[in-house]
Amino acid sequence: MWTYNYNYADELYHHGVLGMKWGRRKTPIQRYQSRRASLVNRYERNNAKANTYRALLAKPNSQKRQAKAAKYQAKLDSAERRAAKARARLAKGKSISRGQSKRIARADMYRAKVAKYSAKDDRYKAKLNKYEYRKAKIQKRIERIDTKISKSQMNKSSINKGRSYVRSR
Numbered sequence: 001m002w003t004y005n006y007n008y009a010d011e012l013y014h015h016g017v018l019g020m021k022w023g024r025r026k027t028p029i030q031r032y033q034s035r036r037a038s039l040v041n042r043y044e045r046n047n048a049k050a051n052t053y054r055a056l057l058a059k060p061n062s063q064k065r066q067a068k069a070a071k072y073q074a075k076l077d078s079a080e081r082r083a084a085k086a087r088a089r090l091a092k093g094k095s096i097s098r099g100q101s102k103r104i105a106r107a108d109m110y111r112a113k114v115a116k117y118s119a120k121d122d123r124y125k126a127k128l129n130k131y132e133y134r135k136a137k138i139q140k141r142i143e144r145i146d147t148k149i150s151k152s153q154m155n156k157s158s159i160n161k162g163r164s165y166v167r168s169r
Contacts, residue, residue, distance in 0.1 A: 032149045033149065042138055046138065047135055050131035050132055053127045065120065073114050082106075082107070083103040
């Protein structure tokens with residue numbers, strides 16, 4: 001059976017990354033600035049996507065779809081009121097007339113048209129809301145990093161002035 005024998009105590013092994021600078025670290029300001037830059041980049045990407053969906057919702061085709069959806073929604077509301085009586089009879093297990101079944105079918109047809117004309121815009125609105133929410137979260141993180149940067153850039157004299165002001169109160 002093979003066993004590991006470590007008999008080379010005077011050898012030095014390097015397990016780092018080639019070209020890595022030993023003992024060098026970024027200052028807190030450098031760390032914050034690089035984080036802030038990546039967040040600003042992400043914010044701009046989300047803003048561009050949000051603007052794309054905002055433009056799609058403002059297009060004339062989208063406005064036509066919204067108008068048609070509103071028109072069929074009004075028709076659906078009145079058809080639902082007419083079909084409610086027939087649906088109640090069906091729920092009780094009673095039979096309905098041909099006219100009542102047509103009312104139910106008409107209400108179902110208007111419901112399908114409303115869904116058809118509002119589905120695309122609803123997807124656009126959902127995407128727009130998603131990107132607006134992401135933008136707000138990223139904006140808060142950027143503001144937090146900005147306060148950290150401003151705190152880390154304070155010099156000793158301004159800190160001591162603030163300390164003496166607080167202690168005097």
